[in-house]
Amino acid sequence: MYSLMKHTLSFFLFLVVAAYTLPVWGQHNVRIIHGPYLQNVGTDEATVVWVTDKPSVGWVEMAPDDDSHFYAQERPKYFDTQIGIKRISSLHVVKIEGLQAGTRYRYRACAQEVLEHKGNQVIYGSITSTDVYSKAPLAFTTLDPAKESVSFAMVNDIHGDNARLEKMVGMCNLEQTDLFLFNGDMVSYSQDQEQLFSGFMDKAIELFAGSVPVYYCRGNHETRGPMASQFKNYFNPKTEELYYMFRQGPVCFVVLDCGEDKPDSDVEYYGITAYDEYRTRQARWLEKALKSELYREAPFKVIVCHMPPFGGWHGELDIARKFFPLLNEAKPDVYLSAHLHRYVRLEAGENGVDFPLIVNSNKTLLKAQASRSQLDIRIYDLEGKETDRLLIRK
Numbered sequence: 322m323y324s325l326m327k328h329t330l331s332f333f334l335f336l337v338v339a340a341y342t343l344p345v346w347g348q349h350n351v352r353i354i355h356g357p358y359l360q361n362v363g364t365d366e367a368t369v370v371w372v373t374d375k376p377s378v379g380w381v382e383m384a385p386d387d388d389s390h391f392y393a394q395e396r397p398k399y400f401d402t403q404i405g406i407k408r409i410s411s412l413h414v415v416k417i418e419g420l421q422a423g424t425r426y427r428y429r430a431c432a433q434e435v436l437e438h439k440g441n442q443v444i445y446g447s448i449t450s451t452d453v454y455s456k457a458p459l460a461f462t463t464l465d466p467a468k469e470s471v472s473f474a475m476v477n478d479i480h481g482d483n484a485r486l487e488k489m490v491g492m493c494n495l496e497q498t499d500l501f502l503f504n505g506d507m508v509s510y511s512q513d514q515e516q517l518f519s520g521f522m523d524k525a526i527e528l529f530a531g532s533v534p535v536y537y538c539r540g541n542h543e544t545r546g547p548m549a550s551q552f553k554n555y556f557n558p559k560t561e562e563l564y565y566m567f568r569q570g571p572v573c574f575v576v577l578d579c580g581e582d583k584p585d586s587d588v589e590y591y592g593i594t595a596y597d598e599y600r601t602r603q604a605r606w607l608e609k610a611l612k613s614e615l616y617r618e619a620p621f622k623v624i625v626c627h628m629p630p631f632g633g634w635h636g637e638l639d640i641a642r643k644f645f646p647l648l649n650e651a652k653p654d655v656y657l658s659a660h661l662h663r664y665v666r667l668e669a670g671e672n673g674v675d676f677p678l679i680v681n682s683n684k685t686l687l688k689a690q691a692s693r694s695q696l697d698i699r700i701y702d703l704e705g706k707e708t709d710r711l712l713i714r715k
């Protein structure tokens with residue numbers, strides 16, 4: 322009897338100890354499930370975005386691109402904060418400032434799980450990070466207006482076709498591509514975070530987006546669905562708007578946000594959109610942008626906007642009405658658009674547009690190279706055959 326009680330007590334103690342020491346079935350350490358990827362890389366800043374599977378605090382560790390091992394010393398940490406508090410979230414966004422232009426940096430994205438608050442006490446859990454041990458750390462280069470040349474690529478209207486995205490990116494020499502432009506309709510609608518990543522962004526991250534910056538020009542399809550209003554949490558997350566400008570080497574890029582194609586009152590939008598007012602406000606920004614030093618002093622000026630100013634639908638007509646008088650006056654070198662799922666090329670003077678205009682198809686890749694004296698834009702089909710070329714010399 323005594324022996325039975327002893328064994329029962331021992332078994333009970335084992336269960337108590339096991340409950341506290343063995344991992345609970347189904348529990349696991351925090352993991353990075355999407356990213357990291359780069360946003361808003363500028364001359365002195367960059368934003369890193371990634372997603373974990375559990376609420377956590379996030380930070381980026383930065384190291385110069387020298388011969389030292391990433392583990393050689395403690396690296397400066399840049400935390401994901403808001404009003405002075407580290408954000409507890411599964412979506413992590415860190416803006417790193419004070420960087421040097423045209424400089425390559427290595428980085429590591431990290432997260433530590435936050436289990437709970439007990440009064441003012443914070444109980445932390447497991448930590449995760451991107452790999453800097455078994456492979457080279459992720460790295461990127463800041464923009465540099467003094468750079469002699471720039472090479473960039475543009476894809477658009479992928480509508481969630483990862484295979485097409487992979488094929489087009491595979492046609493680019495990533496070592497020599499300074500940046501990618503995603504010119505809209507990368508998904509057909511914005512359902513949820515998983516659809517956004519599985520639709521195109523996971524593939525972009527796998528191929529380049531952690532080390533080659535992507536600049537996103539929103540299409541009209543990203544404006545649809547329950548996730549649409551959260552688009553900016555993932556793209557341009559630390560900027561005011563989705564329209565913006567930047568310069569790399571000899572090219573100033575002005576990225577516009579076209580909004581929807583039908584009138585705001587259309588039944589398809591269920592009363593949720595207000596793009597007429599948005600485009601009016603954007604035109605006021607564009608007027609200033611086109612007068613800025615950044616624009617005026619760049620040897621080449623490229624406008625990026627998902628919709629062309631023709632086609633006869635309301636969004637296109639509103640762009641023609643509000644943006645094009647300003648653009649015709651500022652005379653950029655080229656307008657790069659998408660949306661129509663067919664290739665269109667206009668020469669300066671056609672259709673009331675005083676500069677060349679390209680509508681890239683959903684099945685063609687645009688690659689371009691610019692020096693201070695020429696901008697060379699080439700279009701390739703999915704077999705890699707060059708189908709058009711626009712060469713602008715100055």
Ligand SMILES: [Fe+2]
Pocket residue numbers: 505506540541542627659660661
């Ligand atoms: Fe579109």
